Amino acid sequence: xxxEDLMSLVTKTMPFGKYEGRVLADLPGHYLGWFARExxxxxxxxxxxxxxxxxxxxxxxxxxxxxxxx
Numbered sequence: 001x002x003x004e005d006l007m008s009l010v011t012k013t014m015p016f017g018k019y020e021g022r023v024l025a026d027l028p029g030h031y032l033g034w035f036a037r038e039x040x041x042x043x044x045x046x047x048x049x050x051x052x053x054x055x056x057x058x059x060x061x062x063x064x065x066x067x068x069x070x
Contacts, residue, residue, distance in 0.1 A: 005047070005048060005051055006063075006064065006067055007067060008048055009023075009048060009052055009055075009064060009067075010023060010024075010064055011023070012024050014027060015045065018031070019031060024048055024049065024052055025068075027049075027052060032049065032052055032053040033053065035049050035053065036057075
């Protein structure tokens, strides 16, 4: 996990699907869990979704709050 990855979670948006346009850090846990079961997309998006899933699964979303204020 890199600092840039965490910044990406609070700035990049979901490019497709039901939650298209929503910031990755704001994706609901059940949606992230679906990707964990079905498979994350390849590339950077998949990496970021997997990271967000781990953050959500371990109840660490509050760690991203300071980054939202930057």
